[in-house]
Amino acid sequence: GAAVITVASVVWYLLYVRPRVDREGAATDAVRRQVGRDALEQVEIAASQNAHEVLVALTKNVSEERERSLVAFAADVVRPDDGRVVAVRFEEVPDQVPLTEQVTVQSDADRSFERRVEALSEEFGVAVEADEIVSHDTKHAIVNLATDRGVDAVVAEHEPLRLRSRLFGDPVDWVVRHAPCDVLLVDNLGYGRPERVVLSGENGPYHPLAVGVAESVVAANDGQLSLWYPADATGSDEGARTIDDYQSELSRLLSVPVSAETVRTDGGRRSQPDLLVRRGSSDAVRDALFDDRPAFPSPGCTTVTVYPHESRRPGFVRRFLERATF
Incomplete structure (x- = not known):
């Protein structure tokens, strides 16, 4: 009896569950790639809209x-x-x-x-x-x-x-x-000549404003930009490869030296940056109730949180897709 149940379970998984999971995973990855492409297009557009x-x-x-x-x-x-x-x-x-x-x-x-x-x-x-x-x-x-x-x-x-x-x-x-x-809100721990600037990605692709601010600082100080993203952000190999591809494409758009790092949220990271740039939450209620700090451990440096004007913020559907896929 137990053997029959085991065999039936394996057959059920192979014929029903795995194809369904594969299809859902492929669909999620396709949406993730499209969200990434849209984000890269916005970075290109924003490159001509620097602050005067x-x-x-x-x-x-x-x-x-x-x-x-x-x-x-x-x-x-x-x-x-x-x-x-x-x-x-x-x-x-x-x-x-x-x-x-x-x-x-x-x-x-x-x-x-x-x-x-x-x-x-x-x-x-x-x-x-x-x-x-x-x-x-x-x-x-x-x-x-x-x-x-x-x-x-x-x-x-x-x-x-x-x-x-x-x-x-x-x-x-x-x-x-x-x-x-x-x-641009600054958690001010001092600002000298930041040579190692981190662009932090959480719950979505890097916002064009955060990208532009980080690139300007790196260019002004002959530094290097490091792209941070949580190591367990997507929970799948396909998702990790998609984010790697997205970061590679973003690196090619920028005029400064760029490297990418996956960072553990439990405190593991390679070295301390001089400046961290991140986007703030667009949820006003959440910001009112909680101190909206990075999901990563404290970087131990000045942190700049960017809040784009409402005309540059993604809509509800876009924010949902970013959180669901990234």
Whole structure:
């Protein structure tokens, strides 16, 4: 009896289960390859849309070193197009305080900030402009300035926030959702000359904005770009080969040295990068409830999370296919 059951089970698997699994696996791989091709086309299109002017929004008192790091990063982003960096220190006062000339007049600290930041123009080889804005609402002031100047991206510091801050409105998180342009949030652990830059892939192909930012930084510092992807992302040999092919095609599109690495999410990786670039989640509710950090272990370096403007974000169906296949 047991032998009959065993034989019947083997026959059932060979005649019904395996062909079905093979067909489903082939279909998934075909969709994955098409999603990858579409992503590569978007990278080619985005290559001609580099940032010409970037707003560095300083929303709190930071050290001169961190201030310099943000401006240096922004300078590397705009350098391919001889762009401009606008560094603005935003100060918020209570609604009860009228915005009179006495409140908004420049202080000695303001003038020192402007001299210090604008002096970086010669060092970094790009135009750098500094200013201060006093307002009753920092987040609206940032978005209004970005709109008035028509900047291509906003760069700001990002730190882990408490749940209350996420639910009831941190200025920088609000800017991500309402800015008229791309937003680049920086977990700022310092920024010198990053020679080893990592482009992190999680739950989908690399976003064109993340690719462009990483390539600009590598080109500015004569470095190397490393493509990271989780080792167990697809769970199949076919999926792994498809991602390898996708990374190879992406490497051929870029003008900088590129290597690819599979990375274990349990902490195993080859070496520590100088800078990690990744795309942020497009799920506002998820971002409000959870600190959206990389699935990989902490890279131990400055991390840039890119949030494309809504006009450059994939739609629901595309996001579903990316998560389902990558």
